[in-house]
Amino acid sequence: MPADKVAEYADGLCYTDLMAGxxxxxPDEVLQAIADYSAWFFVWDDRHDRDVVHGRTKAWRRLRFRLHAALDAPADHLHDRDPLVAGLADSAGRLFSFLPDTWNARFTRHFHAVIDAYDREFRNRLEGRIPGVEEYLALRRLTFAHWIWTDLLEPSAECELPDPVRKHPAYRRAALLSQEFAAWYNDLCSxxxxxxxDEVHNLGISLITHEGLNLEEAVDDVRRRVEECISEFLVVEQDVLRLADRLDDGTVRGKQLGAAVRACLANMRNWFSSVYWFHHESGxxxxxxxDDRSTPPYVNNEAAGEK
Structure with missing residues (x-):
């Protein structure tokens, strides 16, 4: 974004406000790193969109490979000539400083999958291919980065959760519901x-194309799914609280894990209100x-790599 666009639009986009909620x-340094990473993610999403719109297949392929490389070795890409690549390197390096290498490896693995999912979306959009509902839902969990935002609950709680806790059915279900709500509500607002x-990646568009729904019926279906996420979360939330109570067994480690699970669960709950607020406040x-309902007014083709 050129400076005048930043001055006019940046605060109104509310990207960092979303993460703060x-x-x-x-801790302040963790929240700042997550907020900066979130802002980077939105910019990356807009670059991806412009590359699709203008058919920049070579530019997108080059960017994809460089993002994978920057994720694997952030320190080697801090001064990359593409600010988007350097921005990921900076964000990843900061995020990797808070928890052990096992968390870093998990985050890296999850984000490699997100980059690859963006590539599948790129190809679908170029071909005008609208995925079926179930295929779309599976892909959306990656393009929305469900497990990235869930991973980031742990540095926020200052505790890496062991696999038996993180993969516990109740904990995993609560995390998934908070993210499904966010992704599907985003689809509704987008x-x-x-x-x-003429997009092809939206739950409503898949429902219209493959389920034979009209626009009003598709909107109602997405809204129903969003509401069911809320209802089910309220039920599974109690199961996660009971898990936290069992973990808090009187030992120092047990107390730490119980507190971390409660903190992560509370922020899963916060995701609902934060996402709802964001979609009605962000420009x-x-x-x-x-002027053009398909293109945000702050998007600038030259800044996105247009030649």
């Missing part, structure tokens, strides 16, 4: 923009006020 209780832009979704 999700990772409550995080639907006017993405229909205007990213105010399509009725844009």
């Amino acid at each position: 999700y990772y409550l209780g995080a 639907l006017p923009k993405e229909i205007a832009g 990213r979704y105010m399509v009725d006020s844009w």
Whole structure:
């Protein structure tokens, strides 16, 4: 974004506000690193969109490979000539400083999968291919980075959770529901923009194309799914609280784990309100006020690599 666009739009996009509402209780340096990474993620998403719109297949392929490389060796890419690659290197290096290498390896593995999922979306969009509902839902868990945002609960709680806790069915279900809510509510709020832009990746668009729903029925279906995420979370939340109580067995380690699970669960709950607020406050979704409902007014092709 050029300087005048930053001055006009950056604060109104509310990217860092979204993270501040999700990772409550995080140490300041952790929250700042997560907020910066979140802002980077939105910029990356816009670059990906511009590369699709303008058919920049070589530019996207080059960027994808360099992002994979920067993720594997952040220190080697801090001064990459592409600010987007350097930005990921900076973010990853900071995020990797808070917890042990086992957490870093997990985050790295999860984000490699996200980059590859963006590549599948790139190809679907170039081909005009609208995935079926189940295929879309599986892909959306990656393009929305469900497990990345869930991983980041742990440095916020200052504790890496052991696998038996993190993979406990109740904990994993609560995490998934908080992220499904966010992804599907995002689809609901993005639907006017993405229909205007002939998009192919949106739950509503998949429902219309493959389930034979009209627009109103698709909106109702997505809204129902969003509401069911809330209802089910309220039930499974109690199971996670009971898990935290069992972990808090009177030992120092048990007390630490119980407190960390409660903190992570509380922020899963915060994701619902933070995401809801963000979509109604951020200028990213105010399509009725844009000259072109398919393109945010702050997007600049030259800044995105247009030649």
